[in-house]
Amino acid sequence: MNVKPETLNSKLKYSIFDHTADLGLEIYGKDEKELFSNAAFALFDIITNIDDVDIKEERKLVIEGSDREDLLVNFLREILYMFNGEGLLLREFSISELDSHHLIGEARGEYFDQDKHRINEEIKAVTYHQVKVRETPGGWKGRIICDV
Amino acid sequence: MSEIKIKKLDEYRWMIPPVGGMRVPGIIYSSEEMMGGIGSDESPKQVANVAYLPGIVNYSLAMPDMHWGYGFPIGGVAAFDMKEGIISPGGVGYDINCGVRIMTTNLQFDEIKNQLHDLVSSLFRNIPAGVGSKGTLKLSISEEKKVLREGAKWAVNNGYGSSNDLLATEDGGKMEGADPESVSDRALERGRQQLGTLGSGNHFLEIEVVEEIFDENVAAAFGLESVGQVVVVIHSGSRGFGYQVCDDFLASMVKNINKLDFALPDRQLACAYINSDEGRRYFAAMACAANYAWANRQMLMHWTREVFEKTLQKSPREIGMRLLYDVCHNIAKVEEFPIDGKMKKVCVHRKGATRAFPPGHPALPDMYRKVGQPVIIPGDMGTGSYVLVGTEKAFSETFGSTCHGAGRVMSRTRAKKASRGRSIQREMADRNVIVMATGKGTLQEEIPEAYKDIDAVVDVVHKAGLSKKVAKLRAVGCIKG
Numbered sequence: 001m002n003v004k005p006e007t008l009n010s011k012l013k014y015s016i017f018d019h020t021a022d023l024g025l026e027i028y029g030k031d032e033k034e035l036f037s038n039a040a041f042a043l044f045d046i047i048t049n050i051d052d053v054d055i056k057e058e059r060k061l062v063i064e065g066s067d068r069e070d071l072l073v074n075f076l077r078e079i080l081y082m083f084n085g086e087g088l089l090l091r092e093f094s095i096s097e098l099d100s101h102h103l104i105g106e107a108r109g110e111y112f113d114q115d116k117h118r119i120n121e122e123i124k125a126v127t128y129h130q131v132k133v134r135e136t137p138g139g140w141k142g143r144i145i146c147d148v
Numbered sequence: 149m150s151e152i153k154i155k156k157l158d159e160y161r162w163m164i165p166p167v168g169g170m171r172v173p174g175i176i177y178s179s180e181e182m183m184g185g186i187g188s189d190e191s192p193k194q195v196a197n198v199a200y201l202p203g204i205v206n207y208s209l210a211m212p213d214m215h216w217g218y219g220f221p222i223g224g225v226a227a228f229d230m231k232e233g234i235i236s237p238g239g240v241g242y243d244i245n246c247g248v249r250i251m252t253t254n255l256q257f258d259e260i261k262n263q264l265h266d267l268v269s270s271l272f273r274n275i276p277a278g279v280g281s282k283g284t285l286k287l288s289i290s291e292e293k294k295v296l297r298e299g300a301k302w303a304v305n306n307g308y309g310s311s312n313d314l315l316a317t318e319d320g321g322k323m324e325g326a327d328p329e330s331v332s333d334r335a336l337e338r339g340r341q342q343l344g345t346l347g348s349g350n351h352f353l354e355i356e357v358v359e360e361i362f363d364e365n366v367a368a369a370f371g372l373e374s375v376g377q378v379v380v381v382i383h384s385g386s387r388g389f390g391y392q393v394c395d396d397f398l399a400s401m402v403k404n405i406n407k408l409d410f411a412l413p414d415r416q417l418a419c420a421y422i423n424s425d426e427g428r429r430y431f432a433a434m435a436c437a438a439n440y441a442w443a444n445r446q447m448l449m450h451w452t453r454e455v456f457e458k459t460l461q462k463s464p465r466e467i468g469m470r471l472l473y474d475v476c477h478n479i480a481k482v483e484e485f486p487i488d489g490k491m492k493k494v495c496v497h498r499k500g501a502t503r504a505f506p507p508g509h510p511a512l513p514d515m516y517r518k519v520g521q522p523v524i525i526p527g528d529m530g531t532g533s534y535v536l537v538g539t540e541k542a543f544s545e546t547f548g549s550t551c552h553g554a555g556r557v558m559s560r561t562r563a564k565k566a567s568r569g570r571s572i573q574r575e576m577a578d579r580n581v582i583v584m585a586t587g588k589g590t591l592q593e594e595i596p597e598a599y600k601d602i603d604a605v606v607d608v609v610h611k612a613g614l615s616k617k618v619a620k621l622r623a624v625g626c627i628k629g
C-alpha cells in the first residue's frame with residue numbers, strides 16, 4: 001500500500017530533539033513504510049515551507065542497506081542528495097516495497113525556484129549517530145541525527 | 149554506556165586510562181573549569197572510542213575546545229601507523245579542509261572607521277554566502293578536476309591572487325596525492341556549483357583589528373605591526389563537495405564494516421586501513437576536497453581585496469592586503485614526528501584541530517622558519533580571533549597540533565530559543581561590530597553564548613605550551629551566510 005504522508009493527519013509525523021550543533025529527529029509511523037516516508041517528509045518540512053512545493057517531478061528510489069538503520073540512513077542520504085545535488089524539493093513519498101535490506105519507492109516534488117520557495121534550514125548530512133528504527137506497542141519509531 | 153574514568157595528570161591534562169578495547173590512553177587538554185562542562189557531553193567517550201582503532205600511536209588526543217562530534221570528537225587529534233593503521237572520514241569531518249586564513253593590511257582602523265559600513269555591505273554583496281549559495285562561475289567538470297588537483301594554485305593561475313599567496317598557505321595550498329578519479333559524480337556535481345562561496349553556519353568573513361600584541365618579535369615576523377592595524381579573517385571550507393566525499397566514503401566503509409578484522413564501537417567511526425584500496429581512494433578524494441577548499445578561500449580573498457580597493461579607492465599597494473597564513477582544521481595528513489626516539493611517518497587526523505609546527509620545521513616557508521608556524525584561532529561571531537605560533541612541545545606531544553576555535557557549548561535549537569525576541573544584529577552593533585547575514589536563523593544560532601570562551605581555550609593551549617599567543621584581534625565587521 002502506498003502511504004502519502006499528507007493524508008495522515010491522525011498524529012505527529014516527527015518531532016525535533018536537541019543535540020549539540022545538530023538536528024535530532026524522532027520519527028513516527030503506524031508501520032515501517034510510513035516511518036520511512038515520514039522521515040523523508042521531515043527533512044523537507046525542515047528545509048522549506050512544504051506547502052509551497054508542488055508535484056511536478058517524480059523519482060524512483062531503489063535503496064539497499066545492511067540492516068534497518070543502515071537502510072534508513074541510505075534512504076535519507078539519497079533523498080537529501082536530490083536536493084543538495086539536483087535541486088529538487090520533495091514532499092510526497094510512497095514506498096512500495098520494504099524489508100530490512102531493501103526499499104523501493106517513489107519521491108515527488110519539484111525543482112527549487114527561488115521566486116517561489118524559501119530555504120529555512122540547510123541539512124548538510126544524515127549521520128549514523130545513534131540511529132534507531134524499532135517497533136513499539138504504539139507503532140514504529142525512528143531516531144536520526146542530521147548535520148546542519 | 150559505561151562510565152568513563154578520567155584522571156587528572158597535571159594542571160592542563162586529563163587522562164582516560166585504557167579499558168576494554170582501548171589500545172592506548174586518551175588525553176584531554178583542558179582546564180579545571182572547562183572540564184566541568186566537558187563531563188556533561190559524550191565527547192570523553194568519543195576520545196575513548198578513537199583509542200579502539202587499529203594502529204593508533206601513543207594516545208587519542210583532544211584539544212580544549214573539544215565538543216561532541218560524529219565518531220571522533222571535534223577537537224580530536226589521532227595519529228595512525230602507516231602500515232597497521234586506519235584512515236577514517238569521521239576523523240576528518242564532513243567539511244574537509246574547513247579552515248581559516250588571515251590577511252594583514254597597511255591600514256589602521258581610524259582610516260577606515262567611517263567607511264566600515266560600506267566595506268561590510270560591499271563584501272556582503274560581492275561574496276556569495278548563505279544556505280546552498282551558488283558561485284558566480286559555473287565550472288565544467290574537466291576544469292573542476294584541475295581545481296581538485298591543483299588547489300589554490302589553480303585559483304592563482306586563473307587570476308585570483310598571486311603566487312606569493314601560495315607560500316603563505318599550509319602545504320602551499322595543494323595537497324599531494326589528490327586524484328579526481330576517486331571522487332563520485334555526485335561530489336563533482338555539487339562542487340561545480342559552489343566554488344567561490346562562503347557557505348553558511350559558522351563560516352564567516354570578518355574585518356578585525358589588532359587589539360593586543362603578546363610577542364612583538366613573532367608578531368613582527370608575521371606582519372602584525374601595531375595595535376589598531378586592520379586584518380581580515382576568512383573561515384570557510386570545501387562546501388558541498390567535501391560533504392559529499394565524506395558521505396560517499398562513510399557509506400562504502402560502513403558497508404564493508406563486517407569485512408574488517410576488528411569491531412567498531414560506533415558506526416560513524418567507519419574506516420579503512422591506510423594501506424588498502426579503499427583507504428588510498430579515500431585519501432586521494434579527501435586531498436581533492438582539501439584542494440577545493442584552498443582554491444575556495446583563495447578566491448574569497450581575491451574578492452575581498454577587490455572590495456577593499458573599490459570601496460576605499462586605494463591601490464593594492466596602499467592597502468597591502470597580504471596573506472599572513474592559511475591553516476586547515478579538518479584534515480588527515482601524512483607527517484613525520486619523533487615517536488619512541490625515532491622520526492616516523494604517521495597519518496595524523498585533525499578534526500577541529502590546527503597544525504602548529506615549531507620553529508625550524510622544513511614545512512614552513514622561509515619567512516616564518518625562524519619563529520614557527522602561524523596558527524589562526526577564530527572566535528565565535530563578532531568576538532575576534534587569536535594568532536598563535538607553533539611550538540616544539542606540540543611537535544613532541546600532540547603531533548604538532550593545537551586547538552581550532554571556541555567550540556560550541558549550546559545546541560543550535562537552544563541558541564535559537566535563547567535568542568528569541570532579541571535582535572542579534574543590534575546587540576552586535578552595540579558591541580561595535582557590524583554584522584550582515586543572509587539568514588536571520590544563522591545569527592541566532594551563532595550567538596556568542598553558544599560558544600566556549602575563546603580566551604579560556606587559548607589560555608589552555610598557551611599555558612600547556614601547545615602554541616604561544618602572538619596577538620589578539622577584535623572583530624569590527626562580519627559577513628555570514
